[in-house]
Amino acid sequence: MNDIAILDYKMGNLFSVQCALNFVGIKSIITDDIEIIKNSKSIVIPGVGAYPEAMKRIKEKKFDKIIYEFNEKKKLIIGICLGMQLLFSESYEIKKTKGLGLLKGDVKKFNEKKQNGSYTSFNVGWNEILLNSKKNIKNNYLNNLDKKKMYFIHSYHINTLEKSINTSSSFFYKKKFVSSVEKENICGFQFHPEKSGPDGLKIYKNLKKNLINYESTI
Amino acid sequence: MNIRIIPKLDIKNHNLVKGINLEGLRVLGNPRKFAETYYKEGADEIIYHDVVASLYQRNNLTSLIKNTSENIFLPMLVGGGIKDVNEVEAILKSGADRIFLNTAAIDNPKIIDDIVKKFGSSTLVVSLEVIKSDNKFICRKDFGREETTKELVSWIKEVEMRGAGEIIITSIDTDGTGLGFDLVLAEKLSKNLKVPYIVNGGISSIKQIDDLLNCSNPSGIAIGSALHYSYIDQSFKKKDSLDGNIDFLKKNKNYRNFGKLKISNIKNHLKKN
Numbered sequence: 001m002n003d004i005a006i007l008d009y010k011m012g013n014l015f016s017v018q019c020a021l022n023f024v025g026i027k028s029i030i031t032d033d034i035e036i037i038k039n040s041k042s043i044v045i046p047g048v049g050a051y052p053e054a055m056k057r058i059k060e061k062k063f064d065k066i067i068y069e070f071n072e073k074k075k076l077i078i079g080i081c082l083g084m085q086l087l088f089s090e091s092y093e094i095k096k097t098k099g100l101g102l103l104k105g106d107v108k109k110f111n112e113k114k115q116n117g118s119y120t121s122f123n124v125g126w127n128e129i130l131l132n133s134k135k136n137i138k139n140n141y142l143n144n145l146d147k148k149k150m151y152f153i154h155s156y157h158i159n160t161l162e163k164s165i166n167t168s169s170s171f172f173y174k175k176k177f178v179s180s181v182e183k184e185n186i187c188g189f190q191f192h193p194e195k196s197g198p199d200g201l202k203i204y205k206n207l208k209k210n211l212i213n214y215e216s217t218i
Numbered sequence: 219m220n221i222r223i224i225p226k227l228d229i230k231n232h233n234l235v236k237g238i239n240l241e242g243l244r245v246l247g248n249p250r251k252f253a254e255t256y257y258k259e260g261a262d263e264i265i266y267h268d269v270v271a272s273l274y275q276r277n278n279l280t281s282l283i284k285n286t287s288e289n290i291f292l293p294m295l296v297g298g299g300i301k302d303v304n305e306v307e308a309i310l311k312s313g314a315d316r317i318f319l320n321t322a323a324i325d326n327p328k329i330i331d332d333i334v335k336k337f338g339s340s341t342l343v344v345s346l347e348v349i350k351s352d353n354k355f356i357c358r359k360d361f362g363r364e365e366t367t368k369e370l371v372s373w374i375k376e377v378e379m380r381g382a383g384e385i386i387i388t389s390i391d392t393d394g395t396g397l398g399f400d401l402v403l404a405e406k407l408s409k410n411l412k413v414p415y416i417v418n419g420g421i422s423s424i425k426q427i428d429d430l431l432n433c434s435n436p437s438g439i440a441i442g443s444a445l446h447y448s449y450i451d452q453s454f455k456k457k458d459s460l461d462g463n464i465d466f467l468k469k470n471k472n473y474r475n476f477g478k479l480k481i482s483n484i485k486n487h488l489k490k491n
Contacts, residue, residue, distance in 0.1 A: 015313045019287045048315075049338045115435060118412055122340065122383055125437060126220050126262055149220070151262075151293055153315070153340050195293045195315060197257070 003211055004028040004078075005040035009057040012048035013194075017080065020194035024204045026211065032061050041211060043070055047082030051093040051107065051156070054082055064100060071102055074185040076211065081154060084181065084188030093156050102186055105160030112173040120173075121155040129168040129179050129191070141187055141206045142168055142180065148199040150179070150191035157190065221431070222262035222438035223484050225445050226418060227252060228269045229279060229298075235269065236443050238394035240347070240362035243269065245467065246446050247454035253286055255453045256445065259481040263293040265386075265440055266314075271299025272321045272360045280312040287313030295386075297345060298361075301325075303332055310341070318343040318386060321359040324366050324373075327380060334381035343416075344382040346373065348403065349390040355403060362390050370403075371410050378413055385415045386440065392420030394443050396476050399426065404434035416440050422476055424487050431491075444479040 003026045006014050014030045021028040021044075028044070031037060045067070047054055058064055070077050079087045088099045091107035099107070110121040126149040131142055152170070157177040160166065170179035170190075181188045193200035227249045228235050234252055235243040246252075253264050264286070271277045277299045286294065296309050297318035306317050322329050323344055333342045347362050348355040348370055355370035377385060387407060389400040399420045407415055414437035421427060422444035430439070446453075454467065 013310060013313065013315055015284070015311060016287050016291075016315070019289075019313065020291055023289065023291070048341065116408065120412070120414075122414060124340065124384060124414055125222050153293070155340065192293075192315075194291055197260075197291055201291060 002027050002029045002036070002040045003208075004042045004044055005037040006030045006044045006046060007037065007058075007061075007063050008032045009047075009054065009061055009063065011054055011057065012046040012082065013192075014046050016192075016194045017044060017046050020201060020204050024201060024208050026204065026208050032063075034062060034066060037063075037066050038069070042076035042078065043067065045077070045079045045083035045086060047080065047086065048153075049082060051082065051085065051091040051099075052095060052097045054086060055097050055099065058086065058100075067100055067102070071185065076207075077102070077186045078207070079186075079188035080194075081190060081192060084190055085156065085158065087181075087186060087188055088158060088160070091156065103160065103165060103181060103183060103188075104162045105158050107156045108159050109156050110172055110175060110177075112175050114173065123155065123172045124153045126150065126196075127152050127170040127172070127179070127191070129170055131168050132166055141182065141203050141210070143202075143206055145199055145202060150189075150193065150196040150200060152179075152191045154190060220262075221436065221488055222416075223481055223488075224263045224265055224295075224416060224438050224440045225252070225256040225261050225481075226265040226267060226440040226442045227446075228267050228442065229282065230268075230270050231278075232282070234446065236394060236446055239390055240269075240388075240393055246450060247467070249282060250285055252446065252449065252453045253290055255449050256481065257290045257292055259449070260485055261292060261481055263295060263438065264290070265295045265297075265318075267296075267318075268298030269361045273363070274299070277305055277309065280308055283309065283312040283314050295343060297343070302329070303336055306333055306337060306341075310337070316341050316343055316383075318345040320345040320347060320357075321364075323377065324357065324359050324368060327376060330377060330380040330382060339381045339383035342382050343384045343386055344377045345386045345388065346370065346377075347388045347390055350400070350403075355406070358390065362388075370406065374410055378411070382413060384413055384437065385411065386438075387415060387417055388440075389417075389419035393418070395420050396422035396444060398422070399430050401429060401433055404430055404436075407436070408434040414438075418442070422479055424479075424484060427484065427487070428491075441479070444476050445481065447476040448478045448480060
């Protein structure tokens with residue numbers, strides 16, 4: 001049995017995610033085979049690219065059903081970058097598109113003022129994550145990572161009224177945005193832990209601990 | 219924003235090479251080992267550039283990218299000779315996060331649209347190799363070998379309009395010299411660019427970085443020679459087997475006028491300001 005199935009819908013840098021999982025000793029497989037996915041302990045929804053196309057492919061491959069099934073069984077679901085955004089209700093990227101709706105909130109484009117007066121929406125580079133201390137967060141994926149820098153590459157960000165799921169925030173120019181979320185068995189990262197050096201790898205190490213804990217509870 | 223410090227590794231036939239003004243490529247060692255050193259030293263991103271790919275019409279880096287991904291957890295920007303969407307896919311699949319294009323974009327600007335449509339703006343960086351001529355900056359292709367009629371500012375506008383997520387600008391005049399990036403060019407970029415940009419060519423000291431940031435606001439600074447020569451003792455071992463012209467490596471090392479430039483020193487300096 002694989003610890004983690006990395007959902008292969010031909011978008012994003014799946015190989016790097018697998019390398020990071022390998023590095024910390026989590027057995028994973030990049031796959032679109034529903035049976036293999038079902039038999040995994042956890043799933044990673046990766047993703048780079050446009051929201052509507054990603055949702056279309058997720059539905060074509062019937063990944064949505066299996067994600068809901070995982071959620072009902074309270075198995076770990078991990079969303080990275082676009083993969084995290086897909087967990088929310090809807091996005092305004094290109095056109096209004098319904099997401100998986102496991103978390104409440106929508107996805108909007110940045111439009112922030114630069115030093116030279118022009119506006120920008122593209123956040124590429126390293127930003128600090130500022131942890132929100134919340135009592136109801138049971139997993140400590142971001143343990144000891146307060147104010148550490150992670151690698152971001154995105155133009156859209158999460159808007160959510162569900163403040164309790166927001167585990168860390170970051171800044172793009174003056175805009176404070178949601179950089180990670182967690183709710184029960186679901187977690188999401190707007191940045192790429194697998195591209196964020198030794199600090200990013202710590203998140204995968206924490207994930208490994210939680211996978212082991214999960215085994216004992218289910 | 220935090221300015222990224224990006225080691226740029228030029229690759230020819232599996233070797234790390236470096237020239238001056240994009241010419242006279244000298245073999246410096248195994249690129250993967252240098253990348254590993256830069257990762258440990260705190261680099262923000264790695265650039266791999268197959269510098270002969272454009273000439274031979276093929277990019278040769280997928281196995282290097284794969285090997286690198288296994289234990290170097292940094293964003294990787296890869297380019298050189300890419301001319302269609304399938305090649306982009308192969309490179310991304312190997313573990314690269316983004317790709318850059320120069321020659322193919324100049325020959326057929328529509329390829330920018332195609333790549334943006336398929337992979338999104340954030341995956342595409344357009345590379346410009348510019349040379350100063352009568353106070354104008356003119357773009358070149360094929361790693362600086364071929365002249366074109368593209369003028370810097372008008373080409374930037376077109377590339378932005380077509381959806382490039384970021385632009386990397388190499389000053390051929392300062393590349394490999396260690397004399398600092400061309401500040402006239404830097405100022406021009408700051409005035410004319412809307413998308414984030416990386417500057418490349420000539421940086422070899424912290425003072426030069428300060429001078430650059432006084433007149434420009436790049437999102438990243440790519441550095442080649444100054445880092446390679448600073449870290450060569452750590453990254454190259456005499457027993458490494460290499461093909462190509464390695465006479466330089468066999469000789470007693472005399473690395474021209476480059477001082478020691480450490481990634482950690484640059485980053486600490488930038489943090490203070």
